[in-house]
Amino acid sequence: MKRRISERITALLEYRTGLIDIPTLTQKFIATHFSFLLFTTIPGVFINTFFFRQDGKISTVALYNAISVFGLAIVMQLSSQISLKKSPVFILRIGVVLYNIFYIILLLLQGNAVKYTVLLGILSALANGFYWQSYNELVKITTSEKIFDRVVSLMGMVSSFVNLVVPLISGIIISTFGGQLGYNIIFAISFLFSLCTTFLATKLGDVKIVGVSNLSGTYRYVFSSKKVFGIFAAEFFRGIKNTAYPLFLNIIFFKMITNEAILGLNTTLCGLTAIFSFILAGRIIRPRNRLQCVLISSVISTIVSIPLLVYMKPLVLFILSIVNALVAAFLDNPSVGIFYTAFEKPIDGISFSQLLSTREVFFGAGRVVGLTMLVLLSRSSFMFAVFALIVNASTLLTWLLYKGSVEVKMD
Numbered sequence: 001m002k003r004r005i006s007e008r009i010t011a012l013l014e015y016r017t018g019l020i021d022i023p024t025l026t027q028k029f030i031a032t033h034f035s036f037l038l039f040t041t042i043p044g045v046f047i048n049t050f051f052f053r054q055d056g057k058i059s060t061v062a063l064y065n066a067i068s069v070f071g072l073a074i075v076m077q078l079s080s081q082i083s084l085k086k087s088p089v090f091i092l093r094i095g096v097v098l099y100n101i102f103y104i105i106l107l108l109l110q111g112n113a114v115k116y117t118v119l120l121g122i123l124s125a126l127a128n129g130f131y132w133q134s135y136n137e138l139v140k141i142t143t144s145e146k147i148f149d150r151v152v153s154l155m156g157m158v159s160s161f162v163n164l165v166v167p168l169i170s171g172i173i174i175s176t177f178g179g180q181l182g183y184n185i186i187f188a189i190s191f192l193f194s195l196c197t198t199f200l201a202t203k204l205g206d207v208k209i210v211g212v213s214n215l216s217g218t219y220r221y222v223f224s225s226k227k228v229f230g231i232f233a234a235e236f237f238r239g240i241k242n243t244a245y246p247l248f249l250n251i252i253f254f255k256m257i258t259n260e261a262i263l264g265l266n267t268t269l270c271g272l273t274a275i276f277s278f279i280l281a282g283r284i285i286r287p288r289n290r291l292q293c294v295l296i297s298s299v300i301s302t303i304v305s306i307p308l309l310v311y312m313k314p315l316v317l318f319i320l321s322i323v324n325a326l327v328a329a330f331l332d333n334p335s336v337g338i339f340y341t342a343f344e345k346p347i348d349g350i351s352f353s354q355l356l357s358t359r360e361v362f363f364g365a366g367r368v369v370g371l372t373m374l375v376l377l378s379r380s381s382f383m384f385a386v387f388a389l390i391v392n393a394s395t396l397l398t399w400l401l402y403k404g405s406v407e408v409k410m411d
Contacts, residue, residue: 025204026142026151032092032200033135033155037162039193040099047106054114058251058378062244062371067121068128069243069371073364075129076357081213083353088137088209089201095131096194096201102127107187136356137209140340145287148340152333153282157275160325164271211351218354221347230405231342232362237397238335239366241301244374245391249324252384253317266318273325281329287341290334291403297330298395305392308385320388331395335402342406 022030051061083091102123109116143151173189174182222232253266285293304323307316343355370391377387 071125157278234401244370
């Protein structure tokens, strides 16, 4: 009887989450990534507000993020080569170790962290560059075209769940134990999850990505035709919004209100909306409608940002945050699928691993441009509104470039 109940519960969870028909190796990868998200989100959720509280400058937060996201792209040029010689799991472990070093240093610096913004940005880039290169490669290795969109949506859903629950639990722990002791407990829990991540990664086996290192040849290939370059250029315009817009919504909302409960409510509702969005995306997005999903997401984001030009109030920012949480999955998920499908077939002398690291350079450059725009247009409410409109409209260029580049490849 108990066994039947257990089997029914398992079947229900598999159906609701989309895990049904997903291979065991893929499920192991999802479990590994879930552990990683717990490990990094526990202390990482505080970093942006940590910097902002210390000197109250958007430029400091933007500088840290710019170094981190573009540095990540640079580090991926190295980690992709190491992965080809060793394995994606090997560079995953390096990433986990680097994250531990980063958080230890952040913990030791405490109130002086803002003085070492550049150093911390570089350390973050090193850790990110190894782990996320591994993640990108393992998505390719452990999934197939049939389940790709579902797996990406599941990853997003898991990430949203962690971002929803972990800050609440971390905040309770810090408030209960207070000050340094609270942060020490948070880091200790995070360290345990880092060990768990490393252990789960060993269960993936000796997975390899096929190819040889040829970074210069990869860049020549990217610029070899308009269609190939168009796919990478689309990633640049997607990157403009990716980091800067959520940061804008969080920081400006944080500046406008002084009630922590309202800020927590906003975070909670956005997290719940994102979870719902990823579940919906997993059921809707398929290879045949990826372009349409990108277009719909881009149009909605652009239209809803227009009211900011005349009405920059917390309520409007709250609504925009909810809308962004709802439509982001329908921009990012199909974009990933479009890229992976476009380069699904092997290319002579070019490894998919280094196509991924090259994509990150374009994506990272876009993120830096977005963050730079955020700083330059942060002098008035109207300029903030102009920023929001520009970065959302930039995703329409992402759709146009995909449309002109991938239709032939995806036939």
